[in-house]
Amino acid sequence: MSHTLGIRQAQKQKTRQAFLDAALALLEEQSLSSLGLREVTRAVGVAPTAFYRHFRSTADLGVALVDEALGSLHPMVRTTVSTAGGSEERIARAIELIARHVDTHPAHVRFIARERHGGVQPVREAIRAQLVRFAEEVKAELAKDSEAAGWNDDDLLMLAHLYVDQMLITASLFLEALEAPAEQRERVTQLAARQLRLITVGRRHWLD
Amino acid sequence: MSHTLGIRQAQKQKTRQAFLDAALALLEEQSLSSLGLREVTRAVGVAPTAFYRHFRSTADLGVALVDEALGSLHPMVRTTVSTAGGSEERIARAIELIARHVDTHPAHVRFIARERHGGVQPVREAIRAQLVRFAEEVKAELAKDSEAAGWNDDDLLMLAHLYVDQMLITASLFLEALEAPAEQRERVTQLAARQLRLITVGRRHWLD
DNA sequence: TCATCCAGTTAACAACTGTTCTCCGGAATT
DNA sequence: AATTCCGGAGAACAGTTGTTAACTGGATGA
Numbered sequence: 094m095s096h097t098l099g100i101r102q103a104q105k106q107k108t109r110q111a112f113l114d115a116a117l118a119l120l121e122e123q124s125l126s127s128l129g130l131r132e133v134t135r136a137v138g139v140a141p142t143a144f145y146r147h148f149r150s151t152a153d154l155g156v157a158l159v160d161e162a163l164g165s166l167h168p169m170v171r172t173t174v175s176t177a178g179g180s181e182e183r184i185a186r187a188i189e190l191i192a193r194h195v196d197t198h199p200a201h202v203r204f205i206a207r208e209r210h211g212g213v214q215p216v217r218e219a220i221r222a223q224l225v226r227f228a229e230e231v232k233a234e235l236a237k238d239s240e241a242a243g244w245n246d247d248d249l250l251m252l253a254h255l256y257v258d259q260m261l262i263t264a265s266l267f268l269e270a271l272e273a274p275a276e277q278r279e280r281v282t283q284l285a286a287r288q289l290r291l292i293t294v295g296r297r298h299w300l301d
Numbered sequence: 302m303s304h305t306l307g308i309r310q311a312q313k314q315k316t317r318q319a320f321l322d323a324a325l326a327l328l329e330e331q332s333l334s335s336l337g338l339r340e341v342t343r344a345v346g347v348a349p350t351a352f353y354r355h356f357r358s359t360a361d362l363g364v365a366l367v368d369e370a371l372g373s374l375h376p377m378v379r380t381t382v383s384t385a386g387g388s389e390e391r392i393a394r395a396i397e398l399i400a401r402h403v404d405t406h407p408a409h410v411r412f413i414a415r416e417r418h419g420g421v422q423p424v425r426e427a428i429r430a431q432l433v434r435f436a437e438e439v440k441a442e443l444a445k446d447s448e449a450a451g452w453n454d455d456d457l458l459m460l461a462h463l464y465v466d467q468m469l470i471t472a473s474l475f476l477e478a479l480e481a482p483a484e485q486r487e488r489v490t491q492l493a494a495r496q497l498r499l500i501t502v503g504r505r506h507w508l509d
Numbered sequence: 510t511c512a513t514c515c516a517g518t519t520a521a522c523a524a525c526t527g528t529t530c531t532c533c534g535g536a537a538t539t
Numbered sequence: 540a541a542t543t544c545c546g547g548a549g550a551a552c553a554g555t556t557g558t559t560a561a562c563t564g565g566a567t568g569a
Contacts, residue, residue: 101566105516124420127335130557141557143517150557203418210414210473212332251495262466265418287459295503309536313546338527348548349527355546358527 109147111137113161116154117200125155126212155208155216162201163223169194170227174234174256184289188282191260195267206265224261228253243300255292259285317355319345321369324362325408333363334420363416363424370409371431377402378435382442382464392497396490399468403475414473432469436461451508463500467493 098106115136119128128151134141148154173190176183195202208216209224232253235241241249263285270278306314323344327336336359342349356362381398384391403410416424417432440461443449449457471493478486 099567101514101516104566108516120420122420123334124332126331127420129555131555140518142519142559145558146516206418207420210411210417211419212328212330212335212415247491248495251492252499254492255496255499258466258470283455284459284462287456288463291460291463291503291507292499293503294506294509295499295501298502298506299499301502307537309545312536316546337525339525350529350549351547353528 105146108137108139108143111139112144112147112154113158116151117158117204120158120204120207121200124211125151125208125216152213152215155213156219158201158204159208159216159219159223162198162205163220163227166194167226167230171230171234174231175237180293181290184286184293187260187289188263188285191264191285192267192278192282195264195271199268199271202264202268206261206268209261224257228257231256240296248299252292252296259288259292313355316345316347316351319347320352320355320362321366324359325366325412328366328412328415329408332419333359333416333424360421360423363421364427366409366412367416367424367427367431370406370413371428371435374402375434375438379438379442382439383445388501389498392494392501395468395497396471396493399472399493400475400486400490403472403479407476407479410472410476414469414476417469432465436465439464448504456507460500460504467496467500 112133116128116133119132119136130144130151131141133151133154134144148157169190173187176186178186205220209220211217228250232249235249235253236244244252263281266281266285267278270281320341324336324341327340327344338352338359339349341359341362342352356365377398381395384394386394413428417428419425436458440457443457443461444452452460471489474489474493475486478489
C-alpha cells in the first residue's frame with residue numbers, strides 16, 4: 094500500500110525535512126519561543142514565505158519535531174522494559190540503551206528536555222501527551238511481570254511514571270556529559286544504575 | 302551591621318526589583334532566550350537604556366532571578382528534611398510544603414522548571430549549581446538519620462539527588478494543576494506520596 | 510496538448526530589536 | 540557652598556522580525 098510519491102510530493106517532503114533538521118540544529122543553543130521563522134528559512138536556504146507552505150507557525154513546527162523525536166521511540170521502550178533477564182542486567186541494558194540514544198540523537202533529546210517545560214504551550218502539551226503514552230505502555234509491560242501480582246492500577250501507573258521520569262533525568266545527565274571525558278560518563282551510568290536499583294528494591298518490598 | 306541605605310542606593314534597588322518582577326511576569330508565557338531587553342523596560346515603565354545600569358544582559362538578569370527563586374529556599378529544605386516524625390507524616394509534610402510554595406510563588410517555580418534545561422547557558426549553570434547545593438544539604442541531613450547507618454557516601458548522594466529531582470517533578474505537577482479543580486490537585490498529592498513511599502521502602506531495604 | 514495546480518520567489522510593509530553617545534538633575538561627597 | 544557622582548532620559552543607528560500580495564515555472568491530470 095506504499096504508493097511511490099510523485100515528484101512534487103517528494104520534493105515537498107524533502108524541504109519539509111530540511112526545515113525540521115535546520116530548526117533542530119538552531120535549537121541546540123536557544124529555545125523554541127525565540128526561534129524566528131526567517132532564521133529557519135535562512136538556514137535552509139529558501140525564501141521566508143516558503144515556510145508557510147509547510148507550517149502555520151514555529152509552534153507548529155515544534156509540534157512536528159516532538160513527533161519526530163518521540164513518535165518512533167515507543168516500540169523501543171516497549172521491548173526494553175519487557176526484556177527478560179535478572180533485574181541487574183535489565184537495569185544495565187536500559188541505561189545502555191539511553192546512553193546510546195543520547196549519543197545518536199543528542200539534538201532530539203535536548204529539544205524534548207528543553208521544551209517539556211518551555212514557553213510554547215502546544216509543544217508542551219504534545220510532549221506531555223507522548224510521555225503519558227510512554228507511561229501507559231510501561232505500565233502495560235509491568236503488569237505482565239510476575240512481580241506485579243497484587244498491585245493495583247494506581248500503584249502500577251505510579252511506578253511507570255517513576256520509571257519514565259527517571260529515564261528523562263538520566264538522558265539529560267548523559268546529555269550534559271556528552272563532550273565530557275569518559276570518566277564522567279561512567280559516573281552518570283553508575284548513578285543511574287544505583288537509582289534504578291533503589292527503585293527496584295522498593296518495588297520488591299512494596300506489598301509488605 | 303545592617304546599614305540603612307542612602308536614598309540613592311535604595312531607589313536603585315527598588316528599580317532593580319521592579320526589573321526582576323516584570324521579567325518574571327513576562328516569563329510566564331515565554332522562555333528567557335526570547336525575552337527582550339526593551340520588553341522588560343517597557344513593562345517597568347522606564348527607558349531602555351536604564352536596563353544597563355542594573356544588568357549586562359537578559360542572561361545576567363536570569364541569573365539574578367535564579368538566586369531570588371532558589372537562594373532563600375535552602376533553610377526551608379534543610380529543616381523539612383530533618384524534621385522528626387514517622388516516615389508517613391514526613392512525606393505528607395514535605396508534599397504539603399511543596400504545594401504551598403507552588404501556590405505562593407508559581408512564577409518562580411515555573412521559571413526554574415523552564416530554564417533548568419533552557420536555552421541560556423549561564424542560567425542553566427546557575428540552576429545546576431543551586432540544585433547541587435540542595436542535594437548536598439539533603440545528603441548531610443540524611444547522614445544524621447539512624448537509618449543511614451552502613452550507607453556509603455555515593456549511595457547517600459544518590460538518594461539525595463533522587464529526592465531533589467522528585468521534589469522538582471512534584472512541584473512541576475502542582476504547577477500544571479494550579480488552576481485545575483481541587484480533585485486533580487488531590488490526585489497529584491496522592492501520586493507524589495506514593496512515589497515517595499516507594500523510595501522510602503527502597504531505602505529501608507537498601508542494605509539487604 | 511492544454512488547463513490547472515502549487516511549492517517556492519520577489520518585493521514591500523510597519524514594527525521591533527540591542528546598543529551607542531550625549532545629556533540632565535538630584536544625591537553624595539568634600 | 541561647590542564639586543563629583545550616577546541612575547535614568549532622549550535620540551538615533553543599522554538590522555531584524557512576521558506577514559501580505561502578486562507572480563513564476565515545472566509537475567499534474569483531463
